[in-house]
Amino acid sequence: MASHVPSPRRGRRTALIVVITAVSAVVFVVVMFAVITVTVRYFVPPKPPATPPAALHLRPVLKAGPPPCDGTDLPDTENTACYGLDEGMTVGQAVQAKAGALADTDQWVIQVTLNPADAAAFGELTGRLARESSPRNQLAIVIDGKVVSAPVVEEPIPGGEVQISGDFTRETATAYARRLNGES
Numbered sequence: 101m102a103s104h105v106p107s108p109r110r111g112r113r114t115a116l117i118v119v120i121t122a123v124s125a126v127v128f129v130v131v132m133f134a135v136i137t138v139t140v141r142y143f144v145p146p147k148p149p150a151t152p153p154a155a156l157h158l159r160p161v162l163k164a165g166p167p168p169c170d171g172t173d174l175p176d177t178e179n180t181a182c183y184g185l186d187e188g189m190t191v192g193q194a195v196q197a198k199a200g201a202l203a204d205t206d207q208w209v210i211q212v213t214l215n216p217a218d219a220a221a222f223g224e225l226t227g228r229l230a231r232e233s234s235p236r237n238q239l240a241i242v243i244d245g246k247v248v249s250a251p252v253v254e255e256p257i258p259g260g261e262v263q264i265s266g267d268f269t270r271e272t273a274t275a276y277a278r279r280l281n282g283e284s
Contacts, residue, residue: 153282154243156212158222158262159188160229161238161250174240176247178267183240183247189221195260197280199273202265208273210264212280219260227256243276 162184169175169182176183195213202209214222229237230253241249241264249266268276 151279151282153193154276154279156191156194156280157188157240157242158191158225159185159240159242160225160232161235161240162186164235164238164250174242174245174247176250181247181250183250185240185242188239189218189225191218193282194280197277199268199270199277201270207265208268208270210268210273210277210280212262212264214260214262216260219258222260222262223256223258226253229253230255243279248276 163173164181164183165173167175167179167182170184173182173184175181191212191214193215195215197210197212199208199210201207226239229239231237234252237252237254238250239253240247241251241262249264251265264276
């Protein structure tokens with residue numbers, strides 16, 4: 101029987117083929133990575149920066165009156181009333197805000213769910229206001245520097261669910277909810 105002994109030349113040829121194949125694979129991966137990076141960087145439009153949520157301020161009313169507003173008073177969204185406000189609370193970020201119509205009516209509202217810390221502060225604030233007389237029992241709801249609503253607080257509101265009502269259309273309620281959620 102004859103034994104087959106591989107020649108050293110054949111082994112070198114096999115090793116050379118393996119090295120060439122490996123180098124080709126590495127070059128292919130590097131070129132593809134470069135092509136994808138350039139394509140993404142130059143041809144895919146960048147995502148616009150996130151819009152920060154609108155600040156939601158809940159402030160006790162000290163006084164209310166007709167315009168013109170004093171330097172420190174805030175107008176309502178229709179510029180029909182001016183409010184002198186006390187310090188209250190600022191909602192860091194609502195868990196969720198959504199617009200909806202009240203059942204069996206055409207009145208649009210904004211339903212805001214507060215995080216637990218803001219919910220506790222809101223319950224305390226509304227409990228304090230419920231014991232006050234008019235106009236100090238009103239809570240101004242301020243978004244984007246305007247009083248969007250200033251309801252009378254009749255009892256504490258626990259649980260962290262805030263329903264903002266006012267003279268909203270579907271469009272304005274939806275726009276405020278989107279702003280409170282940080283959507284553009």
